[in-house]
Every structure is written in structure tokens, then in C-alpha cells.
Amino acid sequence: MLRRRKITLSVAGGAAALLLIGGGVAWAVSAMQPAQPVESTQATSPMPSAEVKPTTEPPKNEAPKYDLDSPSSITVVVNKQRPINPIDWAPDDLVLPAGVPNVWDHPIRAEAATALEAMYAASVDAGVPFTVTSGYRDYALQKEIYDGLVEQGGVAFADKDTARPGFSEHQTGLTVDLFGEEGCSLDACFGETATGIWLRDNSYRFGYILRYHDGEQATVGYTYEPWHFRYVGVDVATAMHDQGVLNLEDFFGLPPAPTT
Ligand SMILES: [Zn+2]
Structure with a gap:
């Protein structure tokens, strides 16, 4: 429960910073969290750890990558400054x-x-x-x-x-x-x-x-x-x-x- 709440706060903090000063901040906020503590491998740990495990996952808000250059890509961008390359390319389908x-x-x-x-x-x-x-x-x-x-x-x-x-x-x-x-x-x-x-x-x-x-x-x-x-x-x-x-x-x- 604690872990979930901490993660939520972390994401919210990142989002707030993102609104203020632009992209890339959410990741920086996550990265600034304390290093992950070494977890005990003892099954008989005397008491549950109150330490909140920080997330090491980057936020899942990265834009998908699109291929804008390959002539066969469905997202190729062709305009007056971006010719098809090679210039006489032809589709095969x-x-x-x-x-x-x-x-x-x-x-x-x-x-x-x-x-x-x-x-x-x-x-x-x-x-x-x-x-x-x-x-x-x-x-x-x-x-x-x-x-x-x-x-x-x-x-x-x-x-x-x-x-x-x-x-x-x-x-x-x-x-x-x-x-x-x-x-x-x-x-x-x-x-x-x-x-x-x-x-x-x-x-x-x-x-x-x-x-x-x-x-x-x-x-x-x-x-x-x-x-x-x-x-x-x-x-x-x-x-x-x-x-x-x-x-x-x-x-x-x-x-x-x-x-x-
Ligand atoms: Zn047309």
C-alpha cells in the first residue's frame, strides 16, 4: 500500500514539474529518488520493512517511435523539403x-x-x-x-x-x-x-x-x-x-x- 502511494506521488510530482518546465522532468524526478535499499533475502526477517521501495521504472509516457524516412513506412513524411529516398522509389505491394x-x-x-x-x-x-x-x-x-x-x-x-x-x-x-x-x-x-x-x-x-x-x-x-x-x-x-x-x-x- 505504501509503495503504491509513494509511486503515485512520484508520478504526480513529475507531472507537476512537467507542466512547469517541460519534458524530461518526470524521468529526472524518478531518478532523483534514493537508491533502492538492498532487500533482505531472509525469509525470517523479524519485522516488515517500513522502507518504501522506490520505483526504478521510467514513466511510461515516452512517445512511440515512428519511421519518418523509409519510403515504405506508412508514417513516411514527404514534403517540399523531404523527397522520397531513393527519389524514384516504387512500392512493391x-x-x-x-x-x-x-x-x-x-x-x-x-x-x-x-x-x-x-x-x-x-x-x-x-x-x-x-x-x-x-x-x-x-x-x-x-x-x-x-x-x-x-x-x-x-x-x-x-x-x-x-x-x-x-x-x-x-x-x-x-x-x-x-x-x-x-x-x-x-x-x-x-x-x-x-x-x-x-x-x-x-x-x-x-x-x-x-x-x-x-x-x-x-x-x-x-x-x-x-x-x-x-x-x-x-x-x-x-x-x-x-x-x-x-x-x-x-x-x-x-x-x-x-x-x-
Ligand atoms: Zn493529391
């Missing part, structure tokens, strides 16, 4: 999501496809079925799109809304562009449609996040794209939703990537 309307039959990675199938079924139940207008795009296709835009309006024009080859989330195979029965495909007005609103509010339950929110350009590098959903897994998507964090850069403590 691309599949066509089953039963999901898909304009160009673009595949995505298997895990993201399974999640998309579940999200599609839920969207049908909610009366807001969506269609995929873009999924995996390889390095060569992104280069074609980007070079076409450069030709059309110059580098600044192309960079405004289109990733350079090797810098597109679509090349990870974890990203889809979606639209609904109300139209507004690849248009900001999609965010005001019932489908766009449902996806924004519910995608986290399936491991997808709206990647480029309105007003986040200084961090994510792109203007508002209410149609662009990135699979990061249910754990991360739910944590972001619950904490109100709008982008991966902030969630993982990465620097903003407004430009190339």
Missing part, C-alpha cells in the same frame, strides 16, 4: 482497392487499400459515396505532370500546387484524391460538399488524414486540398484528430516545408 469507384484504376498500397475499402463502405452507409480520381503515381508520371505545368506557366506556377517528381505523396502509394456525387473534383469547393465534410470528419477512423488543410500552406507547402487524403494508420490519424493537430510536420515535430 500496389493493389486496386476492391469495389471502390476509381476513375483511372489507380492502385495504392495494400494496407491503404484495405482501409480505403472500409472507408468507402462507411461513406456509402452515410449516403456520401466517394470516387478515387488519383492514387499511386510513379516518378515518371509525376515528372510528366510537373514538366507540363512548367512548360505551361513556369517553375513558380508549377510549384504552387504540384509536387516535383520525387516529392509527391502520391508516389508513396499511400495517398488518394477523392471526390463525391456533388462534383467539385480537385476543387476547393469539395470541402463544402457533404462528401468532403464527411471525409474530413471521419477519415481518421480508417487511418486517413486530410493532408493539406486550409491555412496550413506555410507548414505543408500546399494550398488547401480538401480532396487529398493520406494514409498514416489509425493510431497516428486518431492521435492527430484527438489532439487537433492538422499536419504531419507539427505532429512529428518536423520543420515547416513551405517551399522547395
